[in-house]
Each structure stands twice: as structure tokens, then as C-alpha cells.
Amino acid sequence: MMSLSGPxxxxxxxxxxxxxxxxxxxxxxxxxxxxxxVEPGQFVHLRLxxxxxxxxxxxxxxxxxxxxxxxxxxxxxxxxxxALSTTASGGSVDLLGPIGHGWQPPHDTRRALLVGGxxxxxxxxxxxxxxxxxxxxxxxxxxxxxxxxxxxxxxxxTLTSAxxxxxxxxxxxxxxxxxxxxxxxxxxxxFGEADFTAVVGAANLTVTTDDGSYGRHGLTTDxxxxxxxELGIDYIACCGPEPMQRRVAELAAAAGVACQVSxxxxxxCGLGACxxxxxxxxxxxxxxxxxxPVFAAxxxxx
Amino acid sequence: xTVDLSVQLGDWSWRNPFTVASGTxxxxxxxxxxxxxxxxxxxxxSLALSQAAPLSCLGALTTKGVSRQPWLGNTGLRMTExxxxxxxxxxxxxxxxxxxxxxxxxxxxxxxxxVIVNVSGHSEADYVAVIERLEQEPAVSAxxxxxxxxxxxxxxxxxxVDPVAAGRITALSRAATDRPLIVKLTPNVTDITVIAxxxxxxxxxxxxLINTVAGLAxxxxxxxxxxxxxxxxxxxxxxxxxxxxxxxRCHQAVNLPLIGMGGISQVEDxxxxxxxxxxAVAVGTATFTDPLTVPRLIRDLGQWCQDQGVTSLSELVxxxxxx
Numbered sequence: 001m002m003s004l005s006g007p008x009x010x011x012x013x014x015x016x017x018x019x020x021x022x023x024x025x026x027x028x029x030x031x032x033x034x035x036x037x038v039e040p041g042q043f044v045h046l047r048l049x050x051x052x053x054x055x056x057x058x059x060x061x062x063x064x065x066x067x068x069x070x071x072x073x074x075x076x077x078x079x080x081x082x083a084l085s086t087t088a089s090g091g092s093v094d095l096l097g098p099i100g101h102g103w104q105p106p107h108d109t110r111r112a113l114l115v116g117g118x119x120x121x122x123x124x125x126x127x128x129x130x131x132x133x134x135x136x137x138x139x140x141x142x143x144x145x146x147x148x149x150x151x152x153x154x155x156x157x158t159l160t161s162a163x164x165x166x167x168x169x170x171x172x173x174x175x176x177x178x179x180x181x182x183x184x185x186x187x188x189x190x191f192g193e194a195d196f197t198a199v200v201g202a203a204n205l206t207v208t209t210d211d212g213s214y215g216r217h218g219l220t221t222d223x224x225x226x227x228x229x230e231l232g233i234d235y236i237a238c239c240g241p242e243p244m245q246r247r248v249a250e251l252a253a254a255a256g257v258a259c260q261v262s263x264x265x266x267x268x269c270g271l272g273a274c275x276x277x278x279x280x281x282x283x284x285x286x287x288x289x290x291x292x293p294v295f296a297a298x299x300x301x302x
Numbered sequence: 303x304t305v306d307l308s309v310q311l312g313d314w315s316w317r318n319p320f321t322v323a324s325g326t327x328x329x330x331x332x333x334x335x336x337x338x339x340x341x342x343x344x345x346x347x348s349l350a351l352s353q354a355a356p357l358s359c360l361g362a363l364t365t366k367g368v369s370r371q372p373w374l375g376n377t378g379l380r381m382t383e384x385x386x387x388x389x390x391x392x393x394x395x396x397x398x399x400x401x402x403x404x405x406x407x408x409x410x411x412x413x414x415x416x417v418i419v420n421v422s423g424h425s426e427a428d429y430v431a432v433i434e435r436l437e438q439e440p441a442v443s444a445x446x447x448x449x450x451x452x453x454x455x456x457x458x459x460x461x462x463v464d465p466v467a468a469g470r471i472t473a474l475s476r477a478a479t480d481r482p483l484i485v486k487l488t489p490n491v492t493d494i495t496v497i498a499x500x501x502x503x504x505x506x507x508x509x510x511l512i513n514t515v516a517g518l519a520x521x522x523x524x525x526x527x528x529x530x531x532x533x534x535x536x537x538x539x540x541x542x543x544x545x546x547x548x549x550x551r552c553h554q555a556v557n558l559p560l561i562g563m564g565g566i567s568q569v570e571d572x573x574x575x576x577x578x579x580x581x582a583v584a585v586g587t588a589t590f591t592d593p594l595t596v597p598r599l600i601r602d603l604g605q606w607c608q609d610q611g612v613t614s615l616s617e618l619v620x621x622x623x624x625x
Contacts, residue, residue: 006335053386055538055591266381268590271332275392276381
């Protein structure tokens, strides 16, 4: 069943499209085949609708997933994402995914710290769900097959697998305490607080703002530094601006804590062919699309 | 009416006119999986894809550039999108000919598709060494000399802008092989026909037209150039008219089969290139937009020929001539 492994093409229907923070949109799409296969930290390569002059797809990490659907968050940064933000529910987008190697916490992880900056918060939410326990949407509920484009055997098998537990180590699901630090510039840019609170608990969530307009005034890295001193953190997952990731990687290395980072690069194919998205590592150039986007922090040459 | 999509490049017969542009397809593996899966799920059932050997739908497969030693490629940002195009500055990153023979060729040999190896080098000796090494490999069908990449400092395009250097490297390569020898030319010259004639005289069997167009991008926030090397290579629909002009001019100037490429994404583009004088075509950047572009184009070209009453593509080649 090789069709269950690598990325696939799927025409997704937009179910919800909501502005959740300044310039930041949540896009829920019906994409049963990809949704059934997504692992935390993977992404989809999305073709912008209605803009044939924008020839390249855009990589969006998967924020949340449920029966038959997945969600991505994105920021409007240019004409392409601006056009996407005007695409209404019911419209369709062309997806390629799921792509890449996602988060792989050590199997004996007991206390994980998830550190997200800005839109880098997005790929951490699925991880928080998986680490915090089995009570997540991917393992509950029933599938709606109304939007299923194909009734072939392979497709049915893919759908059925959505109901089974995700193919991760069972160790992920038992007794891991998850803390999250979410950093944004200012309160207007904040999103995801309620989602993370529901999964990790209010006591385990810290929000930082650069300007002090909400939560703790300061940087995520300040919090990471404190947590590494105070508590038995044994795994850090980090995504955000590269200076932040680099600092978190340094702090983790100094504390001897396993750390993974999710690196974003401009990419064309998303399949490992074009070599535009390479990351410099101690093992040479690695492709952020298929070798990443998640890398062991000590491997990365910053 | 049966439509015959096969084409003839000199003595070399292809099942259809399609190959892929070097550097956009690796050695095929990333796309083989996706195409095979498409065949499995039937999600694009009108595409005639084989699950076991999905790349066998191609007329030929052209690999990423292969050099004598491993090349690291360029540092810094490697790609930016432009209006209807993209600029790349990869710098021919590849693991070298030995790694290619070890890691890619045994797999390629099982794909039931003719393999064109794109050969890159910093020197004449480099090109010859790569060809000599590959002559021992029965899985290789042909060579495409890359004397046209704008993204490397030494070699690459510097051979392709000078008719003497282009002729010499073609002649040396010709002496090293009896396999079909294709030379890929750059549009970044005053008169591409001068180079085309030089490589024809030196023994080339076919020309690939065109490599990327030299271009620049500015990071206006930092007030500097986007790419560390400054120049980068433009591809995509934006360059199609430039490529068509090169094909039409070379069709007039030389008596070699031409492989046209540059901005092909729809069947109309394929037809335009053939009418301008191309015998075969390559698809590159469009595969990034839609990984199934080539299988779709094979299907669509058959349909187009049906609709137009065209029984053989050869009747179209070069019909639209320059005055």
C-alpha cells in the first residue's frame, strides 16, 4: 500500500475561512485522503486559486486535523496570500501533501516544551494534541463521506485508516506533560491561545508579547531559559523566526535536552526534486521539504 | 483515427515528444512515487500511467546535471518567484557521477524509459570524464551537455556563450561517445544561431533550447540583491516567447532536431514549440505547479491531434517559419 505513504494530490473544498488575528487566517479544508495521513509537523503544498501568474505552490503547515478535514493557518504577506484570503467557503484549492518528516520526540519523553513564535505556532498544535493524550479529534468521531471524490478500494482504505489510532508510538500517549510557550509581537497578532489551553491546560501555557500588550512582556526564549532551569523538560519542539529557533537550540544544547526545530525555506516542488529549499546541516545540505521540515536542532548549522 | 505521437530525433525514436527539463525532476524518483500513486488511486484515471513503471510514459527522462565531483551548489537564498516565472540559483548541486551511478542509475535502469544524463563541468576535462564514466553504464541512452547554466562561476554558461569554446567541448564529447549527444544552449547571447552552428559542426546530434534566462531580483527592504551571486536563472511561462524565438531561429540555422523548452505548461504551448521547429519538448517549471503536468500534456496532445486531424507530429515541425 505505497499509496498510504508519500504525498498525494487532492482537490480540497474550503469549509471555513476565518480571520483569527491580524493578517492571520485559519483555513479549514475538506481533504479526506491527506487528513487521514497527516502527522504532526508535516505540511501541505497549496496552489493559490485564481492566480495563474503565481505559478508556485505555497507550503502551509497543518495546524489541526479531524475526520475528513485539515486546517492550515497563514498570514497575508503578498498578493498571492491576499488572493487566497478572499476565496470563500465552498471554493476549492489544490493540495499536495502531506509532506515531510514531522516531529519525532524521544519515546521516553515525559515533559515536553513546545515553543512557537508567530506563525511558527501552527505546526505545534497537532503535536500538543498527540503528546497530551488520545482525546484528540483524529481518533474520534465518524467520517463524512459526502465529499469523497473516489470510491476506489485504495481510497476507502485511506478513509478507514483515519478512524484507527495514528501510527505513532503508543508511548506518546501516556503521561506526557506538555507545556507551551507562544510568542507574538503584539496582542492583535495572537491566535491559538484557547486551542492550546484546551489541550495543555492554562497552567502549562505561557503567552509572550514583544510589546507587553498581553501575557508576559518579553520573548519566548526568556521563558525557555527559565523552564530549563526549573523543571525536568526532556524534549523541546520549536518553530518560529530563525533567531528564536537558534537561541532555543543553544539553550537546549546547553541543558542537554533533546530539541527539534521546524525550518521553513522557500520551495518550489515540495517533493525533493528542485533543491531550492536546502538547509545547511552537519550532514551537508538537506532539503527542508522531504528531509525536514523538522530537524534535530544539533544537526543544523545556524 | 490513430494518432502517432512518436517522434524521431535523427536515428533516435521516442514514444512521444516529451522529456523533462534538467534540474526540475531530480533523477525521477520524487515524481515516480506520485505518478505511481495516481495510477493506483485512479484519481486522474484518464492519464495513461503505469503503476509499476510510471515514468515510462515519457519519451525520455533528462536527469539533473551530473558533474565529475560532487558539487555543493550555491549558498544563500536559492529561489524567488516572479510574475509568471521563477528565478533560481541552485548552482548545479549534485553528488557527482560516482554517486549518480551508484544511487540513481540502477533504479533508473528499471523504469523502462530512455535516460538522458545532463552533463555539467568546470572544464573540458570534467565533461569528458563524466561521459567516459557513463559510457560504462548501459542504462544511459544519451547525453545533454549543459554549457548554459547561468548559476555557476566556472564552466556552465561560460562555455555556451563562445562559439569556439562551445564547439571544442562538443567535439571532445563527441569523440568520447557514440550515443546521441544533445547540447543545451543559453539564450543569454547576442545570436544563438552562431553557437548552434558551432556545435552542429562539432558533431552534436540535437539541441536543447533553452536554458534559463539571466535575471536579477532585488530585496528592497534590505536594499540589496536577493541572490548571493547576483544573477539567477528565470524560467516559467514568462520566458516562453524568448524560447520560441530561439527555436524558430535555430530551426532555420541548423539541420538538427530541436528539443524546445521554456514555459511549457499547456498543450497549446507544446504545439507552438513544434510549429516553431521543435521535434521534442521538455517541461520544467510547470511540474512544480502541477506534478502531473507531463502526463496531462501527453493525454492532451493526443486529443489535440485527434481534434485537428493530425496523424503524425512530424507534419507540424517548423511549419510556422520566420520570414
